[in-house]
Amino acid sequence: MEQVKVxxxxxxxxxxxxxxxxxxxxxxxxxxxxxxxxxxxYAEARSAVNAAEVLRASKQFSTVGEAVADCTLVVGxxxxxxRALKHAIRRLETAGRLLREHxxxxxxxxxxxxxxxxxxxxxHCHWLTRIPTREAHHSMNLGQAVxxxxxELIRREDEESRQPAAARPASSGEVERIAARAVECxxxxxxxxxxxxxxxxxxxxxxxxxxxILETDARVWLGMFxxxxxxxxxxxxxxxxx
Amino acid sequence: MEQVKVxxxxxxxxxxxxxxxxxxxxxxxxxxxxxxxxxxxYAEARSAVNAAEVLRASKQFSTVGEAVADCTLVVGxxxxxxRALKHAIRRLETAGRLLREHxxxxxxxxxxxxxxxxxxxxxHCHWLTRIPTREAHHSMNLGQAVxxxxxELIRREDEESRQPAAARPASSGEVERIAARAVECxxxxxxxxxxxxxxxxxxxxxxxxxxxILETDARVWLGMFxxxxxxxxxxxxxxxxx
Numbered sequence: 173m174e175q176v177k178v179x180x181x182x183x184x185x186x187x188x189x190x191x192x193x194x195x196x197x198x199x200x201x202x203x204x205x206x207x208x209x210x211x212x213x214y215a216e217a218r219s220a221v222n223a224a225e226v227l228r229a230s231k232q233f234s235t236v237g238e239a240v241a242d243c244t245l246v247v248g249x250x251x252x253x254x255r256a257l258k259h260a261i262r263r264l265e266t267a268g269r270l271l272r273e274h275x276x277x278x279x280x281x282x283x284x285x286x287x288x289x290x291x292x293x294x295x296h297c298h299w300l301t302r303i304p305t306r307e308a309h310h311s312m313n314l315g316q317a318v319x320x321x322x323x324e325l326i327r328r329e330d331e332e333s334r335q336p337a338a339a340r341p342a343s344s345g346e347v348e349r350i351a352a353r354a355v356e357c358x359x360x361x362x363x364x365x366x367x368x369x370x371x372x373x374x375x376x377x378x379x380x381x382x383x384x385i386l387e388t389d390a391r392v393w394l395g396m397f398x399x400x401x402x403x404x405x406x407x408x409x410x411x412x413x414x
Numbered sequence: 415m416e417q418v419k420v421x422x423x424x425x426x427x428x429x430x431x432x433x434x435x436x437x438x439x440x441x442x443x444x445x446x447x448x449x450x451x452x453x454x455x456y457a458e459a460r461s462a463v464n465a466a467e468v469l470r471a472s473k474q475f476s477t478v479g480e481a482v483a484d485c486t487l488v489v490g491x492x493x494x495x496x497r498a499l500k501h502a503i504r505r506l507e508t509a510g511r512l513l514r515e516h517x518x519x520x521x522x523x524x525x526x527x528x529x530x531x532x533x534x535x536x537x538h539c540h541w542l543t544r545i546p547t548r549e550a551h552h553s554m555n556l557g558q559a560v561x562x563x564x565x566e567l568i569r570r571e572d573e574e575s576r577q578p579a580a581a582r583p584a585s586s587g588e589v590e591r592i593a594a595r596a597v598e599c600x601x602x603x604x605x606x607x608x609x610x611x612x613x614x615x616x617x618x619x620x621x622x623x624x625x626x627i628l629e630t631d632a633r634v635w636l637g638m639f640x641x642x643x644x645x646x647x648x649x650x651x652x653x654x655x656x
Contacts (some may be wrong), residue, residue, distance in 0.1 A: 187429070191555055197555050198547040223551075258630070266571070304568060305440040309465075311434055312440050316561035319554070323562045326546060365465070388500070 175277050176325065177203045179239050182284035183314065186213040191315025192282070193223035193230070199322040204230035205239045205279075218255050236281070236296045248289050248297035249321060251310040260299040267301035268324040279362040280321060285314050342390040344381070350390065351380035354398035360404040419445045421481050423535050424526040428455040429646065431573050433557025434524070435465035435472070439562040446472035447481045447521075470522040478523070480540045486518040490531050490539035491563060493552040502541040509543035522563060527556050530625065584632040586623070592632065593622035595639035600647040 178196055183189050183206065193204055204226050206214060217272060233239040240246045242245070247267055248259070262270070271278050281297060283289035288311075294300070303320050305312055312320070342350075355373050358364050364372045403409075425431050425448065435446055446468050448456060456474070475481040482488045489509055490501070504512070508517070512522050525531035525541060530553075545562050546552055550607055554562070584592075597615050600606050606614045627635060647650075 200548045306442045309439045319558035320565045
C-alpha cells in the first residue's frame with residue numbers, strides 16, 4: 173500500500189477530495205497526489221472525517237507527468253466501455269492484483285468529476301481499469317469510485333471469515349436437550365398425538381437440528397421451554413420463579 | 415439484483431442518501447428503503463446525478479421490521495471488528511455470494527452515519543458483514559460503504575478482462591520488421607560495431623520483442639524508423655517527405 177499513489181486529476185469538488193482521502197485512510201493508503209486541483213476545493217476538503225492525515229501529507233502537481241514521474245506502473249480509471257477506448261482495459265480484480273504485485277511505485281489515476289481522464293492524461297497510463305457499472309448509468313461519483321478501487325486493492329481472496337466466539341453453533345448434544353425439552357412441552361400441550369408420537373417427535377428434533385441455534389443461546393432456549401413446561405403443569409400458579 | 419433491497423436506517427445527510435441512490439443506479443439496484451429518515455434529508459437528496467429513478471421509487475418505513483418484512487435474508491453492515499459483536503460476521507465476498515444465491519428477497523442494512531446499526535436493528539439481521547477497513551479508521555462514509563458493498567454484489571469472478579480490438583499486440587512478424595528497420599538505422603548511425611554486430615542485433619531484436627508493441631502502433635513504429643533512416647542517409651536534405 174505504501175507504493176500506491178492515488179492521483180486525482182483536476183478534481184473540482186472539495187467534498188470529493190475529502191471523500192477520496194477518507195476512503196484512503198479507511199483502507200490504509202496515505203499517498204494522495206492532486207494534479208491541477210482548484211485551490212479552493214483543496215482547502216475546503218471538509219468531509220474527510222479523520223482523514224486529515226492523508227490530506228496533510230498530500231502533494232500538488234501541475235501535470236500528470238510530474239505526478240507519476242517516480243512510478244513504474246500507471247493505471248487509469250474509466251467508466252467507459254472498451255469500445256470507446258484504444259487502451260487495454262483490465263477488469264478491476266486483475267488491476268488490483270497487478271498493482272499489489274508490482275515491484276515498484278504505482279499510480280492509480282482518477283479524472284475530474286465531469287470529464288474523466290483526458291486523452292493526454294490517458295497517454296501516461298500503461299493500461300486502464302473500469303468499475304463494472306451498468307451501461308445506462310456508468311459514471312460514478314469520484315469519492316465512491318476511489319473507495320471501490322481501493323477496496324479491490326486491499327481485498328484478499330485468502331482472508332478467512334471470522335466468526336466471533338459468541339456465534340459458534342450449539343453442539344448436537346445441546347440441541348438434542350433443547351429438542352427433548354420442546355417435545356415434553358408439546359406433549360403436555362396436546363400437540364403430539366399418541367398414534368403418531370414417534371414420527372412427530374422425530375420431526376421436531378430434526379426441526380431443531382436444522383435451526384441454527386447458537387452456543388450462547390442454548391441456555392436461553394432451555395430456560396424458555398423449562399418455564400413453559402412449568403406453566404403447563406402448574407396452570408393456576410404465578411410466574412413459577414418464586 | 416431485483417431481489418435485493420438496500421435499507422438505510424436513520425440516515426441524516428441528504429448527500430449520503432443521494433450518493434447511496436447513485437451507487438445503486440450505477441450497479442443496477444433499484445429498491446431503496448429508508449427507515450426513519452429525516453424528511454428534510456430525504457427531500458434534499460441532491461447529489462444523486464441521474465439517480466432520480468431510484469429515489470423516486472424508494473419507500474419509507476418507520477421501523478426496520480416493516481422495511482424487511484418481505485425478506486428472507488437480512489444482512490447488516492458494520493465497521494466494527496468481530497470482537498465487538500455477538501453476531502456472526504461473514505467477510506464481504508462471502509456475503510456477496512450468499513446474497514446473490516439466496517432464493518428470495520434479501521435486505522442489506524446500513525446504519526446511520528454517526529451510530530451505525532443499533533442493537534435493535536441488528537436483532538433483525540441473520541448475520542453481519544464488514545468492509546475490511548483498518549482498525550485505526552474503521553468508519554466509512556455511508557455513500558462509499560454502499561458503493562463498495564454493491565460492487566461486491568455485482569462482481570463476478572468469472573467475468574473476463576476485455577481487451578479492445580485496438581489494444582491487441584502486434585504480431586511477431588510485424589515486430590521483426592520494426593526491429594530490422596531499427597537495426598538498419600543503428601547500423602547507419604554507427605551504434606553497431608563490426609565485431610559485435612551479430613550479438614548486438616540479436617539484443618536489439620529481443621528488446622523489440624519484449625516491448626509491448628500494439629498492432630495499431632506497428633505502422634507508426636515502422637514510419638519513424640523509415641524517416642530516421644532516410645535522414646541518416648540524406649543528412650543535407652529537408653524533411654524527406656518532399
